[in-house]
Each structure stands twice: as structure tokens, then as C-alpha cells.
Amino acid sequence: MSILAAEFSSVSLAHMLLLAGVLMAVGLAGFLSRRNLIVMFLCTELMFQAAVVTMVAFGRWYWDFSGQVFVIFILTVAAAEAALALALVILLYRRRSTLDAESWTELRE
């Protein structure tokens, strides 16, 4: 058993889950209440962070490394999403010269 494992052996799972819940809830509130397209996408990235904390906390609880492998996949998807979403945002911005999400409300209909 490594020395590090002995030192860091007990982080509370309940606290990690609650922290992830709070990060996810704050991201959700931000996504619903902000009107700036880029900040809305930043809020989804915040929710990714919450998922990362949950994955790693449960992975450590069961000493199963699949949780950390999934974080690597989350990272991949987040990078792909950032590239595509930001390309779309730039496209939308050039059409209307604004980052306001409400200038695109006609897409609802």
C-alpha cells in the first residue's frame, strides 16, 4: 500500500455527492436564468464538472478506475462540444450581432 493511499484514505462520500449536487444545481440555475449564449454554454461545462466529481468519488468508494476513465471521455465530449457550440455561437452572433439567446425565440415555433 502506498504512502499516499494511507494519507488520503478517507474523504467523505456524502460531502462529495452534495458538492456535486450543488455545482450541478448552480449550473442548472445559471443555464436557465442567463441570457448570454456563451455563459449558458459555460454553465453546461459547470454541470460537467459536477459529473466529474461524482464519477471520481464513486470510483474511489469502490476502488474502481472506470469512473476516472469516464472522466477522460467526459473531457473528450466537452472539448468536442466546446468546439461545435462555439462555432455555432459565432455563426449566430454574425447573423444578429448579439449574444442574446432571446433574439432567437422564433426557433421555438
Place this chain on the structure above:
Amino acid sequence: MGAILPYIATIVAALGLLTMLAGRQRPARLGGGLLGLAGLTWLWILAGSLPGGVEDVAAEVFVLIFSLIAVAAAVQMIVQQRPVYSALFFVLVVLSVCGLLVMLEAFFVAFALVIVYAGAILITYMFVLMLAQQASNAEHEGEIPSYDRVPRDPVSAVVVAAIFMGVVVAATFSGLSDLPPAAGVQARLDADVALLGSLPRQVRRELEAAEFEGALPESLKDAIQVRDGTILFEDADGVSIPLTPPGNTSHVSWSLVASFPASLELAGVILLMAMFGAVVLARREIKHAEAELAIATGADHDEYGDSGEGAP
């Protein structure tokens, strides 16, 4: 009675978040922040008595500090009016989450997050923000546009978030006692032994460093034993050499290539398709090149807006 306390704490924290989102004056924000902090601290203390709770106070102090920074930065991120500050606070969230990952012994993932998230993805966001900001600031000098100043319906947003948090609290407070017990020292040693049994080259290197001359046995797994918490290589002749346990990176990379090879390929495909997508989206802009020049030189705006396909 005790069962509803976590929900009351959640509601207190949600009220604090609402005050911060809706009240744009400094005193309102400060009060909201204190209210939210009080609610979350209460929730934190209540959760301390759950199974799988606090055993190591020193580690818990670090966890508390990193969690406080993460939550405070996350709230600042959605409250800030200037999007650039939001992005910078998100970097702070990522860094403190990485601190938590180090506390959770996920070293590789922690550093990958710092490099890829804080280093690469956030820079992309900053680029786009700066690009958009620069263009809009040219018209209204230094002014924050109304869509950044006024949040859209903060009450229902916070209500939805609070309901979500209530579900998380319910699951955490009632479900944690049903979980199987945490993996102990034995499970960790078993994982180390299983991994070393799959890595003959690494074992051979260590044995050569210890001046072991014999050949590796047919089944390496049977030759690796655990005695008194140390991992030993023992062959039929009675040779016994201690091995260093594999680190976090070895475990993660082995899990990645041994358990999820197809997903690894799929991740590559996703990245490739995202790259194609970004190129396709960006290529469309070449048609606007002349119109963009017109804007840059201060010519008519409307002409530019009409040049995209299907634009009204």
C-alpha cells in the same frame, strides 16, 4: 423531524442563490451569499454524520476549503455580469475541483483536467468572448448589454435548481446507508496485484533492478503475493522480492485500454467529427468575407446581415 432538516437547509441555500441572482446591488448580493453559505454549511454538517462520513479530519479540512472555493466561484460565475469574469471564475471552479480530485487520489485525471479544461477549452471560450465583446463594445463603449445585466426569470430557475438539489439530498441522505461498504485496504492490494500480474515487462524491469536472474513463471499472477501489506514476487525457488505498487496513472490507463478499447476508438471518432463539424461551420463564413470587410471599414450594416443564407 430530523429527516426534513436537510431540505430546510437546501431551501435556505436556494433563497440565498435567488437573492444573489435577482438582487443586483452589493448589499443584496452580500446578504444572499451569507444566507447561501449558512444553508450549505448546515447541509455539510448534517451530512457529516452519514455513513462513509468524516474519518480523517485533516483531509476533510482540505476538502472543505476546496469545496468552498468551488461553490463560491460557481455562484460568482452565474452572477457576474461580465461574461469574461464568468469564464475566469469557471477556471477557478475547475482548479478547485482538481484539488478535490487530488484528495480523491485521482491524480492523472486532476492534471488532465487542469491542462485540457483550464488550459485549452477555457481559452477557446475566452477567444470567442473577446471576439464578440470587441465587436459589441465598438458601438456602446464599455457598457454591459442588457442581456447580461438582467437575468431571465431567476425565480423559476432557482426553483428548478432547488428541486433538483432536493432530489440529490433525498438520494444522499436516504440511499447512502444502502450502499455496499467502501473498498478497503484489501481491495486496493487486490487491484494492485491484478494489475501487476498483467504487466510482465514492468515486473521484469523491477526484478532486474533487484538482480533477479531466473525466468518469469508461466502464470505471473500466481507468483505475486501479498504479505503484511506489501506486494511480493515469489517464485518456486523461494526467491522473494518486494514490488512497488502501480500508481494511479497505471491503473487508469490499464482500465482505459483493457476495459474500454471500443469507447476509446469512439472518442477518437467523436473528436474527428467535431473537427469536421467546426471546419464546415467555419467554412460557411468565407462567403461573408467581403461583407465583413465592409463592416470593418464602417460601411452599411444591413447588407452584411442579409448576405447569410436564409437570414431574415
